[in-house]
Amino acid sequence: MLPSKYQWAVQDADEARAEELARVLHLSPMTARLLILRGAGTPDRADLFLHPERDTFHDPMQMRGMREAVDRIQAAIAQHEKIRIFGDYDADGVTSTALFVRALRAAGADVSRFIPNRFKDGYGPNIGAVEAAAAAGVRLIVTVDSGIAALDPARRAKELNIDYIVTDHHQPPEQLPEAFAILNPKQPGCSYPFKDLCGAGVALKVVQALFPDETFDPRWFDLAAIGTIADLVPLLGENRLIVSKGLNQMSMGSFAGINALKAQAGVSGPVDSDVIGFQMGPRLNAAGRLEDAAPALRLLLTDDPSEAQPLAERLETLNRERKALVESITVEADSQAKVYAARGDKAFVLAGKGWNQGVIGIAASKIVERYHRPTIILSIDEEKGVAKGSGRSIDLFNLYEGLVTCASNLKQFGGHKMAAGLTLAIASIESFREKFAAHAAEVLANKPLLPTVAVAGTVTPDQVTTDFINELAALAPFGTGNPKPVFQMNDVTMTKVRLIGRDQDHLKGVLQGQEQELDGIGFRLGAVAKQIAASDHLSVLGECSINEWNGFRKAQFVIQDLRVDGLQLFDWRSEKRLREKLTELSAVSSVYLAFRKDTVDRLHLETAITVYDSALIVHEPVLVLLDLPQDASELATLLARSPAVHRIYAVFSHERDHFFTAFPQREHFVWLFALIRKRRSFPIDPTLHQIATYKGWSERMVYLMTRVFFELGFVRIDKGVLSVVAAPEKKPLSASTTYQNEKKQMELEDLFCYSPISSLKDWFDLQKKHRGEEVLPEGTINGL
Structure with missing residues (x-):
């Protein structure tokens, strides 16, 4: 699961009315929907909205x-x-x-x-x-x-x-x-x-x-x-x-x-x-x-x-100085905000000596963007003994009313719901901070401190074309009250994910549609790229735009936010930089799990490794599967009782590939046993080598079949000589432990190591679906 940064609020519109408006004005239903959302839901109003030059001024x-x-x-x-x-x-x-x-x-x-x-x-x-x-x-x-x-x-x-x-x-x-x-x-x-x-x-x-x-x-x-x-x-x-x-x-x-x-x-x-x-x-x-x-x-x-x-x-020049001042104040203010956020404050009062009064409002806006909490930034003037401040708020909190509750601490104040200015004595700052934070805690109790984005509607990669974007452009000029439409895409995959930009801080990828691919770019979303798995089905939020380059015009989706609602599976089975990547991942709350004790020594990792036992429950959100379980039911059982896990990194390291070693079929066993009965007795090593060469089989497969016969009581082995048992008890091949283990290991490798990531993801999704249900008995692979 990859959570979104924002709350997505899809706006309601009368879809039948939009269809009718689209028909009358020869527009796409989405454009008609947007006109309705902007109060231009009749043909006359819509026409004036799309052609403001036809409108007239009031007297x-x-x-x-x-x-x-x-x-x-x-x-x-x-x-x-x-x-x-x-x-x-x-x-x-x-x-x-x-x-x-x-x-x-x-x-x-x-x-x-x-x-x-x-x-x-x-x-x-x-x-x-x-x-x-x-x-x-x-x-x-x-x-x-x-x-x-x-x-x-x-x-x-x-x-x-x-x-x-x-x-x-x-x-x-x-x-x-x-x-x-x-x-x-x-x-x-x-x-x-x-x-x-x-x-x-x-x-x-x-x-x-x-x-x-x-x-x-x-x-x-x-x-x-x-x-x-x-x-x-x-x-x-x-x-x-x-x-x-x-x-x-x-x-x-x-x-x-x-x-x-x-x-x-x-x-x-x-x-x-x-x-x-x-x-x-x-x-x-x-x-x-x-x-x-x-x-x-x-x-x-x-x-x-x-x-x-x-x-x-x-x-x-002044604007550059203003940017530098804002950045400097924001960095200092943010260091304070982190402390108050860590202790659970729902609103911030941040203060600094000599902070420029002309830009503290901008700095307050930036802190609000980062933490989505009402924020007041104060500039302290020690000579005058006062602090002058500027505040910015969020939709859930009326800033002016908040200041009214603290009026006894203030010399003067004014403003409205979203912004305000104030002056107070330096000696009153701490008292004001506590009272203001207490009021915010009461108002914002049990309310999600995430910004809300109004979503104009849902589109698919196939719908986002240059013609569609050109039609949307008729809604301009965009701004307050008439924002650029933000759209949501559901259940899309993103391929070719990479980082771009001088500092590699932007995300770029391709959103896959049924009929076409759509370029997607997320500015300042580079950190998210590592959290997107190839198998993920994403929900994406953003704006439609046209990328013009070298005379070419191409539709693209400017990503503002994204999320993955289900379990995420990252394929690290062939990762060559495994240790480096595991080290990077160690900063996240995660569990590194080994099902076999020898894996701990074999991988030589610097991170702590948890060795599986039947009572284990993983309480962290991230689980790294370092090796193969003894049985698929072990992993299924673990996932069933570990609901906190929502991101899995599949390493599945193993020393020897059973999957790529030919596993003998029934006719192989029949031919070899017939030969043994005919020869009745022979030295193992030279004879099995000759058989492998003659049949073109691997010596390992011949030895495997011989061991199965031994476990079933069909042959004896004494001092390197194999001899047939005269009247053995009839048993199926599956009665052999070696046969069962080899077959099970091949099945495990087939599923966990060599199956396509989509198939492996299906298996994990099935385990998530069955969480809380009875786990299948050992020896079965759930869902397959």
Whole structure:
């Protein structure tokens, strides 16, 4: 048995409805099933989902506060008032700031911007920034991607006679800022039909209200698309339309800064959501995480390629530094997590001196990925006597509610179910850790701490073709709310399993279908390769993709997880590196079993060997069978009372091959006994040698038959001379112990040493099936 890393949850869909939708739209049933799972289960909705370019935007004037905000912005432009945009330091905040600044400049506004420094200013608008704007003569402040919970800055702006407009998308608190206008589709009383816009999406709606279609710059969609993907909002509804337009535009060409960012990320072809999510977004985020978001914003605002290139290079450098910092913190945090995991903690609070506050959230995510436990990472500032932290959670645990239970230990905190930030005194860390872990233990009691993967459906290797994958591509852009479909394959075999990559840490193999073979690749699954037996029937989880190389396009399955539900049998019967492999295996909980005492001395192994006895029960999951049992029933009995065994390594070492020595048939015995009766008496050695030469038999076979006759009382042997017994008692050949042992040994070698691995696996599977049942008596080979 090879367990999976994840829980696989196959999503339910109305299969009859999928068949009908597939028929109407001429799609595969699987694509129709996926459309239903994404809420596009009618022909009209499905058509818009597959062709987002046919969709239209909602009227921005439906958003509460939009009329007041647009009128005030237009008045400020007309009266040449100074406008200042208050943004945020993440990718959503930077893109929404750039979008607003570019659009207002295009309208002729006198506009400036302010983005807080994570380390000096903290998150969101602040009073100091409002006062600085007043000193600069600013008459209108517009927040983007922030401000919905910032009461004091809004109040201060009013005191300074600055009109203050909030555009935000975060969940509004009970008390809203005292602002000239608030634009947030989640605020009470807002009838805007789409609630899942990000900060850049809300900013885009304001820009759409300010600019008729003919004056709208389509490159503004690029900025909104980057913010939408980077902020992980659902790529459904209007977000899907924003991203679709933005990706198309970016693929054709965009602002100088975005083009430079693409080039720096090594992107020369079409831009998809992965390019944004894994290449461009992290680079924009890196500036605000490590220093200040100013380089990222300047990059998005410049129209000069010669200025854009060094800014993109700066972000590249910062992103590399960010990766190195994350790796360093993750290694240190992981050393603590291992200790808490070993003692059974259901949640982690990990702390370190001077850990960079801008990246501890990423490090927390990595720890969650490894252990699937809610994790808070704290950066300790000894000078100030406080620790600031960032937390990430799992679906089974509401992180914000967990912090509420520990509020007495905290100076401040905020967040939601999956992520949160907090500040506490250094002296309170241990008390907070214990209380938080105790709450998690109560919430997560008896719940499996394995991440769950939503499985779109079941496919076979034969179904995964380039045509099928091309059809799935119509569901893009993929992201939050519209993930790349993950499929399950059942009962497949994988051949040609090998390791690839510079560090040999990736798995590659061929998944066997009924009609075709499908390449399978598992990134960072190299360690699993040694746990897959040639006889295994696997269940595999992964994504369908096309591998393009040298002009060829070939379907492949990108494996994310796999499992083997039944007993695993590894064929080491002809393994030339046996000692080396057994040494590697010794790190696993295993039992090395020898049925014969001489095997221990013969193999000269450095590992401890268990010698079989009739009372033995194996309690470890791995069993190494070093040699042959005396009888198949010995092994059958052992397996029957050792249910813990789920992986077997078959070595079956033996000194002499009986199987390849001809075993005499009845006619051989008849001919030899007739000769003995005719000759009546003769010296054994020279005569048996002559007989073997004459008949072309092996001397061993002739001696074997002679010994059988002796045991049956058909002949006498005295001083090297054989003579026939005049009137022997009639007995069958099977009454001879030698005959029985030789025949049994041949049968054992036939089954355990020389049968195909598939046949041997069938025998072991039969023993597993019969566990708990009465074992067949000695002398029989179960199932054969």
